[in-house]
Amino acid sequence: MILHIDMDAFFASIEQAINPRLKNKPLIVGSRANRLHTVVCAASYEAKRLGIKSGMPTQEAFRICPHLEFVPAEQGKYIWTSEQILELLKRWELRLNYASIDEFQMDIENHPDPLKLACDIQERIKGTFAITASIGIAPNCILAKLASKINKPCGITVLTPDNLMSYLQKIPLNKLCGLNGITGELFVTKGMRSCLDLYQKPSYFLKNLMGKNGLTLYQALHATESFANLPKESKPKSIGHSYTLPRASKTPQFIMAWIRLLAEMVARRLRENNLESKTTHLWLSGPLGSKNSQGQMTWQNATNDGQEIYLRCLRIKLKSKNQLPMIRALGVSCSNLNQPQYDSPLFLEAKRREGLLEAIDKINYKFGDDTIYPAIITLASHKHEP
DNA sequence: TCTGGGGTCCTAGGACCC
DNA sequence: TCTGGGGTCCTAGGACCC
Numbered sequence: 001m002i003l004h005i006d007m008d009a010f011f012a013s014i015e016q017a018i019n020p021r022l023k024n025k026p027l028i029v030g031s032r033a034n035r036l037h038t039v040v041c042a043a044s045y046e047a048k049r050l051g052i053k054s055g056m057p058t059q060e061a062f063r064i065c066p067h068l069e070f071v072p073a074e075q076g077k078y079i080w081t082s083e084q085i086l087e088l089l090k091r092w093e094l095r096l097n098y099a100s101i102d103e104f105q106m107d108i109e110n111h112p113d114p115l116k117l118a119c120d121i122q123e124r125i126k127g128t129f130a131i132t133a134s135i136g137i138a139p140n141c142i143l144a145k146l147a148s149k150i151n152k153p154c155g156i157t158v159l160t161p162d163n164l165m166s167y168l169q170k171i172p173l174n175k176l177c178g179l180n181g182i183t184g185e186l187f188v189t190k191g192m193r194s195c196l197d198l199y200q201k202p203s204y205f206l207k208n209l210m211g212k213n214g215l216t217l218y219q220a221l222h223a224t225e226s227f228a229n230l231p232k233e234s235k236p237k238s239i240g241h242s243y244t245l246p247r248a249s250k251t252p253q254f255i256m257a258w259i260r261l262l263a264e265m266v267a268r269r270l271r272e273n274n275l276e277s278k279t280t281h282l283w284l285s286g287p288l289g290s291k292n293s294q295g296q297m298t299w300q301n302a303t304n305d306g307q308e309i310y311l312r313c314l315r316i317k318l319k320s321k322n323q324l325p326m327i328r329a330l331g332v333s334c335s336n337l338n339q340p341q342y343d344s345p346l347f348l349e350a351k352r353r354e355g356l357l358e359a360i361d362k363i364n365y366k367f368g369d370d371t372i373y374p375a376i377i378t379l380a381s382h383k384h385e386p
Numbered sequence: 387t388c389t390g391g392g393g394t395c396c397t398a399g400g401a402c403c404c
Numbered sequence: 405t406c407t408g409g410g411g412t413c414c415t416a417g418g419a420c421c422c
Contacts, residue, residue, distance in 0.1 A: 010422095031390045039390050041422090054422085057389050075392090100422055181420060212396070213419090242391060279414090296415060331391085 001114060003106040004136045004144035005089070005121060008153035010102035011042035011078050013131040015071045026050055027069040030058055035070045037246060042073075045153055078102075081129060088124060092117070103148075105141060118156045138164075140223040145177055146195065168196035178217060183210060236273065240281070240333020241265045246382065248287045248326040255284075255327050257379035259317075260310045262332040264373065267306035270334060271361060276302035276341075277334030280312040285329045293322040302338055305357060307374070309334065 007013070011029040016022045026047035030038040040061055043052045047068060052061045062068055082101045089096055095107035108114050118135040125133050136147025138159035150157040150167065159167055173195050174184040186209065192198055198206075199221055206214030241262045249255060259282070270277060278301070283294035295316040303309060313332055360372050 031392090037388090037390085041390075055389085059388060073391095102422075178420065183419075237394070238392095240392075244390060247387075292417095294416075298414065329390090333393090 001108045001111070001137060001139060002141050002144040003108045003114060003118060003121075004099075004138075004141070004148045005104045005106070005125075005133050006136070006145070006148040006152075007085075007102035008132045008134055009042055009044050009048070010082075010131070011073060012044040012047070014077055014081055014129075016044060017130040018077070019071075022069050022071070025069050026052070026065050026067075027071065028052060028058065028061055029071050029073050031073050033072040035072075036062075037244075081131075085125060085129065088128060089121070092121075099145075103145070105144065108137070115156065115158060122154065122156070140220065142177060142217075142220040142223075146171065146175060149175060165196060165199075168199050169194050171195045173198050178213070183213075236275075236337065238281075238333050238335035238337070239266055239269050239273070239275070239277075240331060242283075242329065242331030242333075244329040245327070248328040250326050253379055255330065256314070257376050258330055259313050259332060260306070260374055261377045261380045262330065263310040263313060264306035264377065266332050266334055267304050267309050267357075268361065268364075270304035270337070271357065274339055275337045276304045276339070277309075277337050278302045279334065279336035280309055280316065281331075281333045281335065282313040282316045283331045284317070284324055284327050286324045286326050287328050293320050293324050295320050296335075298336060302336075302340070304340070305353060 012027050015029060016027060024046060027044040028040045028047055029042040031041040032038045035058055038058050040052060040054050040056045040058060042054055050065050052064055078101060086098055086104065089104055097105040099105050111117060114137050118137060122133055122135065132154040134148050134152045134154060135156045136144045138144040138147045143159055147157040147159045171194060173187055173192060174180045176195055203215060203218040206218045243258060243262060279296055279298045281296040283292060285292045297316050364371050
């Protein structure tokens with residue numbers, strides 16, 4: 001059996017726990033500071049009750065509820081809380097998996113009283129952090145996750161062989177992880193509506209419809225010892241940043257300044273994680289709804305130097321067949337990550353450059369992120385955009 | 387003058403090698 | 405008158421998750 005813990009309205013609940021003024025009020029957490037030019041990253045239950053959902057443009061949320069409280073997201077707080085919850089859960093000395101920032105799984109095979117365990121966990125989390133969690137208990141991970149969503153917030157749902165079918169019949173199939181999109185709709189066109197319809201299909205049916213993912217889904221649904229197959233805590237495979245401009249721009253210097261800024265942000269995170277990257281990705285998109293242009297290239301030498309990543313982006317941009325006249329959003333990301341190879345022969349210039357970057361990182365750490373940065377980045381300020 | 391930002395995984399097709 | 409079969413690596417693009 002697996003016990004799945006899903007935090008309720010995680011980011012919003014943390015903000016309410018920190019700031020008592022926000023308690024019991026409809027609140028949204030936006031993914032950036034500009035409250036009118038972003039989307040809802042998390043909504044408190046008071047806001048959810050009014051029909052506000054995450055992913056919704058904030059302008060729409062404010063139309064629904066003009067006196068909505070707004071807080072810009074601060075990832076650091078949420079990551080910190082998530083890590084503290086993980087530490088707390090370790091005290092039960094059960095096999096534990098960190099599923100995402102607000103989800104945790106425990107292997108409770110042979111546990112004498114799962115329901116009491118779930119109650120204890122809820123109580124400890126609430127007592128320590130003043131936020132609530134919903135818990136699902138089921139024979140495998142995917143069903144436990146599904147179960148955790150059935151009684152939200154602060155609910156506990158146990159799926160047993162006896163009640164499994166009746167629960168599955170009541171839950172629409174897009175609630176199942178991986179089916180909340182085109183694939184879910186595809187199943188609906190095949191006449192399937194509930195999770196039970198899916199559960200009762202044979203493996204070849206899912207494989208024909210979804211390929212490898214279909215087989216994985218079948219195995220996950222019917223697994224009995226899934227914990228052994230859980231993903232281990234893994235290193236990042238890519239690191240990237242993207243930005244949407246308030247309006248589309250056709251000024252090359254402005255776009256290049258933004259590419260440089262994003263490249264510097266990515267490079268800094270690479271250095272913080274002691275990583276270098278060989279593959280650089282650049283994507284540019286035109287006015288919303290129009291075409292994207294993206295490209296990636298792999299180099300022999302890995303780098304975590306913002307200037308180098310920027311130059312690589314320019315190469316990719318130059319190579320692209322699809323030159324966009326107007327740019328609305330852009331992103332830079334790096335993959336093919338490895339730890340720096342210090343034993344490789346370093347040229348004097350590369351060594352000096354490394355020392356320079358290290359010094360800049362230290363200064364920015366001490367005096368703030370925007371103490372030293374490449375001059376071109378000043379052009380990314382919107383007042384420079386004609 | 388409506389729609390963010392961080393990721394992962396999979397597939398198809400091309401280039402290239404033996 | 406002719407061109408198999410196996411493999412790897414890379415890129416573009418799609419789907420999905422939180």
